[in-house]
Amino acid sequence: MVEFLTSTVGLSGWLAWTIAAVVSAVLVLNVIAGGALAFIWAERKVSARIQDRLGPTRTGGRFGWLQSVADGIKLLAKEDLMPQGADGLLFRLAPYVSFCASFCAFIALPFAFDVVGQRLNVAVFFVVAVLGLEVFGVILAGYASASKWSLFGAMREAAQVVSYEVPLGMCVVVPVMIAGTMDMVTIAEKQAGWFWNWYIFHDPFTFVIFWVYVTCAVASVNRAPFDLAEAESELVAGFHTEYSGLRWSYFFMAEYGSMFLVSAMAAVLFLGGWNGPVPLASLAGLSAGTGDTAPYVVRLLGLANLVAKASLGVIVMMWIRWTLPRLRIDQVMATCLKYCTPIAAVMFAGAMLWKIALPGGLVPGLSRPGGEIREGWLPGPGGAAIPGESTRDGSLARVTP
Amino acid sequence: MTPALAALVPLFGLVTEPVSLAHYLVVGAILFAAGVACMAIKRNALGVLMGIELVLNGANVNFVAFASPFLAGDRARSLGLDGQAIAIFVILLAAAEAAVALAITLNFYNNHATVDVDRADDLKG
Amino acid sequence: MTPTLIADVSGVALPVAAINWHALFFLLFAGIACGFAVAVVAADNVVRMALYLVLSLAATAGLFLLAGAEFLGAMQLMIYVGGTLVLLVFGVMLTAQGPLVTLASAGGDRALAGVVGAALLGMLVLAGLSVPAWRQPASGAVVEPAAAPLGMALVGVRVDDPTANAPAGVRPGYLLPFEIVSVHLLVVLVGAAYLARAKRRKTPRAIEVAASVEPPAAVAEHAAIGRDAALRTGSVLSGGPA
Numbered sequence: 001m002v003e004f005l006t007s008t009v010g011l012s013g014w015l016a017w018t019i020a021a022v023v024s025a026v027l028v029l030n031v032i033a034g035g036a037l038a039f040i041w042a043e044r045k046v047s048a049r050i051q052d053r054l055g056p057t058r059t060g061g062r063f064g065w066l067q068s069v070a071d072g073i074k075l076l077a078k079e080d081l082m083p084q085g086a087d088g089l090l091f092r093l094a095p096y097v098s099f100c101a102s103f104c105a106f107i108a109l110p111f112a113f114d115v116v117g118q119r120l121n122v123a124v125f126f127v128v129a130v131l132g133l134e135v136f137g138v139i140l141a142g143y144a145s146a147s148k149w150s151l152f153g154a155m156r157e158a159a160q161v162v163s164y165e166v167p168l169g170m171c172v173v174v175p176v177m178i179a180g181t182m183d184m185v186t187i188a189e190k191q192a193g194w195f196w197n198w199y200i201f202h203d204p205f206t207f208v209i210f211w212v213y214v215t216c217a218v219a220s221v222n223r224a225p226f227d228l229a230e231a232e233s234e235l236v237a238g239f240h241t242e243y244s245g246l247r248w249s250y251f252f253m254a255e256y257g258s259m260f261l262v263s264a265m266a267a268v269l270f271l272g273g274w275n276g277p278v279p280l281a282s283l284a285g286l287s288a289g290t291g292d293t294a295p296y297v298v299r300l301l302g303l304a305n306l307v308a309k310a311s312l313g314v315i316v317m318m319w320i321r322w323t324l325p326r327l328r329i330d331q332v333m334a335t336c337l338k339y340c341t342p343i344a345a346v347m348f349a350g351a352m353l354w355k356i357a358l359p360g361g362l363v364p365g366l367s368r369p370g371g372e373i374r375e376g377w378l379p380g381p382g383g384a385a386i387p388g389e390s391t392r393d394g395s396l397a398r399v400t401p
Numbered sequence: 402m403t404p405a406l407a408a409l410v411p412l413f414g415l416v417t418e419p420v421s422l423a424h425y426l427v428v429g430a431i432l433f434a435a436g437v438a439c440m441a442i443k444r445n446a447l448g449v450l451m452g453i454e455l456v457l458n459g460a461n462v463n464f465v466a467f468a469s470p471f472l473a474g475d476r477a478r479s480l481g482l483d484g485q486a487i488a489i490f491v492i493l494l495a496a497a498e499a500a501v502a503l504a505i506t507l508n509f510y511n512n513h514a515t516v517d518v519d520r521a522d523d524l525k526g
Numbered sequence: 527m528t529p530t531l532i533a534d535v536s537g538v539a540l541p542v543a544a545i546n547w548h549a550l551f552f553l554l555f556a557g558i559a560c561g562f563a564v565a566v567v568a569a570d571n572v573v574r575m576a577l578y579l580v581l582s583l584a585a586t587a588g589l590f591l592l593a594g595a596e597f598l599g600a601m602q603l604m605i606y607v608g609g610t611l612v613l614l615v616f617g618v619m620l621t622a623q624g625p626l627v628t629l630a631s632a633g634g635d636r637a638l639a640g641v642v643g644a645a646l647l648g649m650l651v652l653a654g655l656s657v658p659a660w661r662q663p664a665s666g667a668v669v670e671p672a673a674a675p676l677g678m679a680l681v682g683v684r685v686d687d688p689t690a691n692a693p694a695g696v697r698p699g700y701l702l703p704f705e706i707v708s709v710h711l712l713v714v715l716v717g718a719a720y721l722a723r724a725k726r727r728k729t730p731r732a733i734e735v736a737a738s739v740e741p742p743a744a745v746a747e748h749a750a751i752g753r754d755a756a757l758r759t760g761s762v763l764s765g766g767p768a
Contacts, residue, residue: 014545090577122600122673129604132612136580139615143573143622155619162612182673419663420552426654428556428589430647432582435563438643442636444629445572447618451579454610455563458586461602469593472664482679485595486700489676492601493707496610497714503617504721511725516621517629 024117028106032257037068038311039256043318050322078245085146086242094144095243095250098137102257105130109264110185112274112302123184124176127265128169131220134254135161138229141251142239153238156329157222157229163333164219167340171213174206174351175199175269184265188273195277200270203358205350210270212344217262219332221255224321226332256314263313264306271309274302422473425466433459446506446516450499457495464488548664552592558585567643570628576611576618583607596671680704 041056044067048055056064082091108123110116120126135158142154178199179187191197200210219226229238240251267273281298327335436455443449466472468484510516562582569575584607591599655661678685682699 014547017545017547087571087573090573093577120596120600121671122596125597125600125604125673129600129608132604132608133584135608135612136577136615139612139619140577143619151619155616158612158616162609165608418549419546419665420549421663422660423655424552424556425589425593426660427651428560430650430654431560432563432586433650434643434647435560435567437646438639439567441639441642442567442631444631445575445626447572447614447621448575448629450614450617451566451575454579454583454606454614455566458583458606462586462589465590465593465595465598468595470669471594482675482684485598485676486679488590488595488598489601489680490700490703490707492598492606493711496605496613497711499610499613500714500718501721503613504718506617507620507722510621516626 028103028117031106032103032253032260035260036253036256037072039259039314039318040068040071040252041065042315046315046318047322050319072249075245075249080245080247081242083146083242087144087146090140090144091242092247094137094141095247095254096137097140098134098254099250099257101130101133101137102254102261104133105261106257108184109261110188110268110273111306112299113189114185115299115303116185119183119185122182124172124182124187124265124269127184127261128165128172131258131261132161132165134258137251137254138239141243145239145242147242149241150239153229153241157239160222160226160229160329160332160336161220163336164216164340167212167336167344168216168220170341170344170348171209171216172265172269174209174348177348177352178202178206178355184268184273188268188275191272192275192282193279195272197275198270198272203351203354205347205354206270209344209347209351210266212340212347213266213270215335216340216344217266218317218320219336221258221262221317223255223259223317225324225327227321228326228329228332259314259317260310263317264310266313267306267309274306276301276305420472422466425462425472429459429462429466431459432456432462435459444517444519446509446518446521447503449518450502450506453502454495454499457491461488461491464491548592552589555585555588555592558582559589570630572618572622572627572629576615579614580607580611583611594669594671597673597676 041064044064045055056067058064059070060066082088105127107117108120108126110119110123116123138157138161139154142150142152142157145151175187176182179190181187187199191199195201199206201207222229240248243251281301432455436452436457436459439452439455440449441452443452464480464484464487468480468482468488470479470481473479506516509521513520559582562578562585565578566575566582569578584603587599587602587607590602675685678699680700681704682701684699
């Protein structure tokens, strides 16, 4: 975009960079906000159907399309309350801390090949790290509300999120190990082709790890059955008891943003990212590198694929929420420490042994032909090894200094 | 208005010229001094612990600055990987030390119902 | 990046050049980090101190990312801010009850510490600015950050910069410190869990000591405070009565 602005529109360098940055940030913000709108409606419809009723059918036509907009207007018009004993600065700051943590993680998430805010070499690590910062908003909200329900809810949620970071990290390491890099663009690129190239079908250990990842991700974003931090039947509303109106909607958007993010991560790491089950683009002869309109078509297809997979993940989370009963805090901790962590560790060891023993896969002919992208090593001066990164056509090139 | 603008002109250099290694060292120094002052001033044991974290972070900023080949400029070589590895170990050890210090503080709180370090004078002669 | 003249305001030539984004973001992150570090020293409320420390260390992670240490920046966010500081905030929440939230130091102590801190800061800044080679503007190679050499070094194989002062293949890796730190973390985990376990004492020792020297009227009040403190530490997670 910067080249377009400088060459075609003729803006000076710094103005072009500023505009490009602002446009990217606004796009990501709209992904979260638009996604929240869509998922609010989807949640009400999904929950309604599971409970054998219809859900919103009046606002905006037969399917209640404008229900989210109506909810937004209602939240904006609510009275802005703050409890008397609350710490003013912390109470006001908490929703923004949560929302910023959720928003920053989208910087490193790729939506199609090279359609990414910032292509980080440690993208997976960065996303998992920033997701863990959401807990500060929760703790601040719980403390600053000067209410025992809020404080207990916040402490439970903080303990839960921090505990589940351990198995989440171990689950995430398995596709990183199989791909050989933490760069999410590369990880998804290595799963190009037909659906049997996806890492979920790479080996049985990765298959199991995917389901452990789903469990840990649901616990990380505090969705049922792990949502006792905001359980209405126990703690009124947990850490956001005293929040109403627009402040509450920030927490809400952070939660839906995080749900979309972990689903998109699952899609990138395990389900092939922006590659569909059938490689339509390469079958049609389009390539992401050459031509005038072909790159845009390919990237648009990729974007649609990724958003569809992530939305499917979010709807599955909603489905789980309205089907399973809630877990107690001791059951939540037991699931994390006694089940998820050991299973993740054993599966990680198994995946590592599989990769060593069967590098070509179980059926060698099925693996992706040619173009093995990896971070490898080139012979350097004096017999030492220097890092190299393979290009799209399969050759190994030096990492550009 | 003209003299005021003229006085501001050198400040534009701050955002137009690239920063040097010395800038990072100054930031590290400020963090370090703030940490030392925090350790000295605070009566809350957790405040002292926060001072320790600031001190370690100041040192880490220095290590990372020396490890960056971009900031090395005209110097022959930066610390490179060694600086980043040392910073990694500093982070790990800081986490371990914070855990132990917090355990001690909680133990003290369980026994004395306070975290005021001025009240920790049982062994005073 | 020579400054070009694009504005001439009432006779003063403003050298509004291309903005050096690295410098701009460095100023932003450095300002946040230093500002909130000073705020930690200046604040009295321990919960606000914790918040300011979180913001300061998160800005430091931004500084690491700017200096090209991507892995270290992400590690700072995950382990330092997301782990150590969460631990610290837990400790703050468990002990921030009533009068313990704001413990102000005496004025004389603060003044003395301010003088010592300022002297230390002056000495460090002078030392940092003393070497001319360190004051050259950053113009080194912009290396694409990669975590692979760091990972290889932690396993013991050095693959970076073969022109180092040691022969190729002989530069020491970091395998031994890596293993030592792993065992160290395990030992610390076990030790801290043991130290901070909820003990089955009836009344804290301070109450027994107080009971022997204080008049009986105050004992009941002190016992109540002690019991509350002892119960609270063990029962927050299970949601017991506050």
